[in-house]
Amino acid sequence: MTAAETVLLIAALLLALLIIGNVGFSKLAAWRNPPIGKFLECDGVVLHYIDRGDPAAPCVVLLHGNGSMIQDFTISGLVDLLARSNRVVCFDRPGFGYSQRPRRRIWTAAAQAALLVKALNQLGIRDPVVLGHSWGAFVAIALGVRKDYPIRGLVLASGYYFPTVRLDVWLMAGPAIPVLGDLVSYTVAPIISWAVLPGALRKIFAPRSVPQTFKNEFPASLVLRPTQLRAAAEESALLIPTAAQFQSYYSTMAHQVQIFHGTEDQVVEHNQARDLHQALPRSDLHLVPNVGHMVTYADPAAIVQAVNSIANS
Incomplete structure (x- = not known):
């Protein structure tokens, strides 16, 4: 065996070990963090969701950001606060948590909204208030501009609305990236993501510290699974094109919109929220001082008040 063949064999063995290790890690992460909600199958996709509060009360639908899952809203306290006077339905969006993300579709915000409309109809939910955080704001807007499903209004938090560099x-x-991306997802991406995750969490919560409840309760190991890393990468790739597409919708949106954004957000500049407020026919802007990207943790009571103002209007 030549030296080159030996190097290739060693590289292949290392890749195989990484793949086996990451598959095993994913199974262990799922075993340690079982689903906290229910499942429904809709349009060939299994969705994981929670349904809290009074079924007869006005409904609020919560949509998390890129790389996250249902627990983001439960740990922040939003679910419990909202459930005092509303029915609260929160989905793991496709590819995150325990919801599937079939590869045969490109999961744009519009595609996710189309799936969620079918899921909400299946659950008998009409006229909800839709709250979207970060990338979830795209899906909330996509729901809001549909003509085949009525909503009461939108609450958008820490969203990205206009294309930038x-x-x-x-x-x-x-x-x-097809093929190469799969190889990366099942080999080095989980290791790199594990290494950078603490710094990434500090950045999204900055200038405040990461809450201890988040450190204790958020299932970070689920975030590091290859399938979820791929879903997050796809949404990163779709971020700027989606903003470029959606900016033409804003002037035609008739729903009441409540916009929340932290003034110290290091992920999405708060000027995005100001520009959206100016572009929308009906909106209220809440710039929260000394708060970063996770504005949902800073003042959940104010967000609940905004939701209830729309739900009861």
């Missing part, structure tokens, strides 16, 4: 999102989109 963002080198970081292209760097994060690597695992979404």
